[in-house]
Amino acid sequence: MARIAVIGAGTGAMAAAARLAVAGEKVTVYERSASYGGSVGRHEHEGFVFDTGPGLLHLPAVQRDLFVKTGKESLEQCVTLTQVDPASRHLFADGTAVSLPNASRAGVSAALDGALGAGSGARWSDFMDRARDAWDRSRRPLLEEPLRADHQVLGRDPYPAVRQRRLLRAARQAATVAEIGTWELADPRLAALLDGYALAHGLDPRTAPASAALLPYMEQTFGSWYVLGGMRELARAVYERCVARRVEFVFGAEVVRVIEKDGRAAGVELAGGEVAEADRVVLGVRPRPGLVPGQQVWGPGDVPVRAGSDAGAAGRFTVLLSLRGAREADAVHRTVVHSGDGAAEWEAVFGGRAADRVADRVAGHPTVTVLRPDDPATRPDAEHEAVTLTATVAPQGPVDWRDAGVRQRFADVLVERAGAAVPGLRERILHTEIRTPAETEAETGAEGGAVPPPALAGAGGAYLHPGNLTRLPGLYLAGGWAHPGGGLAHAGMSGTLVAGLVVEGDGFSGSR
Ligand SMILES: Cc1cc2nc3c(=O)[nH]c(=O)nc-3n(C[C@H](O)[C@H](O)[C@H](O)COP(=O)(O)OP(=O)(O)OC[C@H]3O[C@@H](n4cnc5c(N)ncnc54)[C@H](O)[C@@H]3O)c2cc1C
Numbered sequence: 001m002a003r004i005a006v007i008g009a010g011t012g013a014m015a016a017a018a019r020l021a022v023a024g025e026k027v028t029v030y031e032r033s034a035s036y037g038g039s040v041g042r043h044e045h046e047g048f049v050f051d052t053g054p055g056l057l058h059l060p061a062v063q064r065d066l067f068v069k070t071g072k073e074s075l076e077q078c079v080t081l082t083q084v085d086p087a088s089r090h091l092f093a094d095g096t097a098v099s100l101p102n103a104s105r106a107g108v109s110a111a112l113d114g115a116l117g118a119g120s121g122a123r124w125s126d127f128m129d130r131a132r133d134a135w136d137r138s139r140r141p142l143l144e145e146p147l148r149a150d151h152q153v154l155g156r157d158p159y160p161a162v163r164q165r166r167l168l169r170a171a172r173q174a175a176t177v178a179e180i181g182t183w184e185l186a187d188p189r190l191a192a193l194l195d196g197y198a199l200a201h202g203l204d205p206r207t208a209p210a211s212a213a214l215l216p217y218m219e220q221t222f223g224s225w226y227v228l229g230g231m232r233e234l235a236r237a238v239y240e241r242c243v244a245r246r247v248e249f250v251f252g253a254e255v256v257r258v259i260e261k262d263g264r265a266a267g268v269e270l271a272g273g274e275v276a277e278a279d280r281v282v283l284g285v286r287p288r289p290g291l292v293p294g295q296q297v298w299g300p301g302d303v304p305v306r307a308g309s310d311a312g313a314a315g316r317f318t319v320l321l322s323l324r325g326a327r328e329a330d331a332v333h334r335t336v337v338h339s340g341d342g343a344a345e346w347e348a349v350f351g352g353r354a355a356d357r358v359a360d361r362v363a364g365h366p367t368v369t370v371l372r373p374d375d376p377a378t379r380p381d382a383e384h385e386a387v388t389l390t391a392t393v394a395p396q397g398p399v400d401w402r403d404a405g406v407r408q409r410f411a412d413v414l415v416e417r418a419g420a421a422v423p424g425l426r427e428r429i430l431h432t433e434i435r436t437p438a439e440t441e442a443e444t445g446a447e448g449g450a451v452p453p454p455a456l457a458g459a460g461g462a463y464l465h466p467g468n469l470t471r472l473p474g475l476y477l478a479g480g481w482a483h484p485g486g487g488l489a490h491a492g493m494s495g496t497l498v499a500g501l502v503v504e505g506d507g508f509s510g511s512r
Helices: 011-022 061-070 105-116 120-144 151-155 177-185 188-200 210-222 232-244 342-350 404-418 437-444 488-504
Strands: 003-007 026-031 042-045 048-051 081-083 088-091 097-100 164-166 169-172 224-227 248-251 255-261 264-270 275-277 280-283 315-324 334-337 368-371 384-393 429-435 475-477
Touching: 003 011, 003 255, 003 264, 011 026, 011 061, 011 232, 011 280, 011 488, 042 315, 042 429, 048 315, 048 384, 061 232, 061 488, 088 188, 097 105, 105 120, 105 188, 105 210, 120 151, 120 177, 120 188, 120 210, 120 488, 177 188, 177 210, 188 210, 188 342, 232 248, 264 280, 280 488, 315 404, 315 437, 342 384, 368 404, 384 404, 404 429, 475 488
Parallel strands: 003 026, 003 280, 026 248, 088 334, 280 475
Antiparallel strands: 042 048, 081 224, 088 097, 164 169, 255 264, 264 275, 315 384, 315 429, 334 368, 368 384
C-alpha cells in the first residue's frame, strides 16, 4: 500500500483520490480551504441557493464511470440528474431567437430551419458531421489516454475543414473557429452560435483551432444535464465517495512545496512547515512558481503550455440574483444572449491590437448566459426565483475586478442584457451578489482567476495541457490545468488517467 498525497480537493483531484483508494492505496488529500469541490462552489443567501462554478454537466459518462468503478451505488443513486430540455435558447443580435432541444440532431436542425430560415439546419448538421469525424479521430489520444510521448500527432487539426474554391485565388480551409463561422456556416447567427461555445469554454474564436467544433458536438450529442440541488451536489457525492473509500481529507492545509528526495517526489510541505511524507504526489492545482522543485512539471517532450498560461487565461464574471416573483412555467433553463459585436468582445476578453487600456478589456456588449434552473431547492418558495448570469471575461490583472466601480458597472451591463431573457428582471431583484476572477483566484489558487479550457488538438499542440506524468518521478498532474484540460468531464478524465498511471505504471495506455 503506497502513501499518496493529493494536493487540492478539486473534482479532478478527488476523482484520482477515489480511484487510487479503491486500488488499495493510502490516500490523503491536502486542501487549503475549509471545504471540498474547488470551483464547484455554492453561494446561499436567505433561502436562495446558487452554483458559483459550472451550472450544467456535459458528458456525464465520465462521472458515471467514476461511480461504477469506486463503489456499489451508481451516480444516479447518489445525485438526481435531469436532462435540460430545451438545452439552450439563443437570442441573436438581429432579434432572432431559437430554442435547441437536448441531444437531438434532427430536432436542432428543425429548430434552426424554423428560426433562421430553410437550409440553416442542414448547414449546421453538415458541420456537426465534420465535428463527429474530428471526435472519432481525436477522442482517444485527446481525452481517454495520457498525453503520449509522440503528442505531436495532436498538433494536427482533426477537423476536416471544407476546401473552399475561389475564383482565380488559392483555395482556403478554415483553421479557426471564427473561420468555420465565416466560411462554412456563412450565417452570422450560426457563426455566433459556434463562437458562443468557444467563448463559454474560455477560448478566443479568432485563434482557437477548428477542432473546437468538438465542443458543440459533445454537448449536442451527449446532452446537457442538471443536478438537482445544484452542481455542488455532484462535488458532495464525489467527496462522500472518497470518504467511503477511506480517503483522508485535511482541510485548511495549504501545500507550499512538493518534497523531492533522491530524485523522486517524496511528500509535501504545508504552510505551517509540517512535512507529510508520501511515496507519490498528485498535484491537482495550477502549479505556481516554487510549488514543484526546479519547476520539473512538464513531462517528456514538453508540451508548449500556452493553454495553461495565456491562451486560456480568461475568467468568469457571475451575477447571482435573488428575485421576487415566480419563475414562469415555460421559462428556459439556459438562455444565451449573444453579443452584437463579437470582434470587440474577443478583443476585450483576450486582448489584441487595440485592447491596451483597462476600459478596453471590459466588453461593452458581452455574451451573457442566463441560468434559470427549475429547482425548488434553489429558492425559498415558489414566489421567488434564483437566476445566475455569467460572462467570460479578462482575468484579474488586465482588469482590476476588485474595484467596486468596475464590478458594479459590468454587473449592470449583464443585468441589462439579461433582461431580454427574464421578463421584468431589474424590477424583480431583491439581492445581487457579484463574483469575478478575483474571487476565483482566491478560491482555486489559479493565477488571475483563470478557468482552464478543455485541451484541443490542432494549432501545433498549442492548446494541449501538460501531461499527467511529469519529469519528477512520483509526481503526477490532475485537474483542469493538466491533460486533458478544464471542465468537469475533462478534469474528471485527468483523475482516471492519473489513477491508471499510478496503478498500472507509466506504460498505462488509457481507459477502455
Ligand atoms: C466561475 C467558474 C465557472 C466555471 N464554469 C464551468 C462550466 O460552465 N462548465 C465546466 O465544465 N467547467 C466550468 N468551470 C471549470 C470547472 O469547474 C473545473 O475545471 C473543474 O471543477 C475541475 O477543477 P479542478 O479539479 O481543476 O480543481 P479546482 O476547482 O481548480 O480546485 C482546486 C482546489 O485546490 C485547492 N488548492 C489550490 N492550491 C492549493 C495548495 N497549494 N494547497 C492545497 N490546496 C490547494 C483550492 O482551494 C481548490 O479547492 C468553471 C470554473 C469556474 C471557477
